[in-house]
Amino acid sequence: MKLKHLTQANQDYEQTRNFLLQHEAYHSLMFGLLDTIVYSPHRFKSQPYVAMVEKNDTVLAVALQTPPRKLLLSRVEDVQAIALIAQDLYSRQAQLPGVMATASAAKAFAQHWQELTGQPYHEGTRERFYQLETVQPTPVVNGHLRQATLGDRELLIDWCRAFMEEVSEEIVDWEAEEVVDRYLAEGSLHFWQDNIPLSLANFYSSTPNGVRINLVYTPPEHRRKGYATACVAALSQALLDRGYKYCFLSTDLTDPAPNHLYQAIGYQPLDDYMQHYGFDS
Template identity: 45%
Template sequence: MEIYRFEDINRFYERSHNYLLSDEAHHCLLLRIIHGLIHSPERYEFPAYLALVEANGAIIAVAVRTPPYKLVISQVKDFAALQVIAEDLHNQQALLPGVSGLVEEAQAFAEIWQRLTGTTYTSGIQMRIHQLSQVQPTAKASGYLRHADVGDLDLVLEWFEAFFLEALGFVEEDLQRLVSLQLSKKIIYLWEDIVPVSIASGKISTPNGGWIGPVYTPVEYRQKGYATSCVAALSQALLDQGCKNCFLFTDIANPTSNHIYQTIGYQPVCDWHDYAFENLSC
């Protein structure tokens, strides 16, 4: 069993893409991060950790971290590979804020990291990956989908801050820079009914798929079908651009959003867990 680390994102993707694309839905977050590193490197302020583990010439695990965020791990063919990844990071004196991955993989890595470093861990948000290949007809809310532009910056910042606080309990430190970048790339959308009433980000993020999220509707505009129509229209737009599938994450503890997305045509694929190490935030 051997670990290989890469500094060149294109070489890393060349080596890992067949493994990741063998189960695109399970690996949609990893593929999205890699897509961002290739096509929007200016988003990332620090060098990424890019690693894969091979046994008998075949990849059995992939791991990516873009500081200051958590480590993201792939579906693993042999859980011994997680020990190899943990030891490699520990040897680099990496201070990990946490790990994110499929349920068994994420928990196994958290336990390994705790044994290796003495760092305690706590369970974070429990999510579910959904996949859509065809938008189902639903009742359309009043209004229409449009791109957000620079004139919407203050509104987008306000709503994204509210989303992160509500969903994750924290706000990204460089949110304004990230929002400005996303606005310039035209990947933020608003559902407008005289005034903006709902927001979603969406873009092509894998060779065959699009990514949607975050999605947010202010409290005063909820229960009116705006988020449903916003996500349905954006999903269709991505399919029209050539995506075979669209992916999104939902909070398992939020039955409303899970139901909304399933009425549009999103089907649950797998669960995805998040663990935080000690009192570090990411």
């Protein structure tokens, strides 16, 4: 068993992608980050960490961190790979705020990291993954889907900050602006609108067969009126119409409202969920 760093464009890239493709929905975030690292490395202010563990030319795990974010682990085929990744990161004096992985892999890494660094860990959120192939009929509400434009920038920044505060993500002002500017340039931000914007959704992280939806946000005064359902359903259908086979998304397991909303649209829950652990300084 050996660990290899992916440090230049396309080095072991196809082998890594083929491994991730075995569980495409679960790895949709990693697909998007990996593509950005390989093809748009200028987006990152610090050098990303990308490593894979293999044995006999078979990939067992992939690890990815874009500092200062948490470490993201793929599904792990051999638990010994986790110790190898932890040791490698420790030897590089990596600063990790936490880890995201399947429940067993996340806890195993957190325990290894505590042994190496002395940092205690605490359990964070759990995310359920969903996959959609066909949009189901939803209640009709007034409005229509429209692509956000540069004229919406200030509103988008406000909504992005509000969204991040609600999901307990750490984000500073320049990050909100950077996220919005990038998504505006990509044309991926969409409103559900009826005279005024009522709900927001975005798409990103394309995989070979699908695309991930994120940043689903409705201001408190417009909630429980069906706008988020209409927005996500319309955007999902538009993406399927573009030729994507699947749409993916994830949501906090402890929040019943979005879990119910997405299933009503046609999103099917997957067996795997992602467990977050934070490391205390």
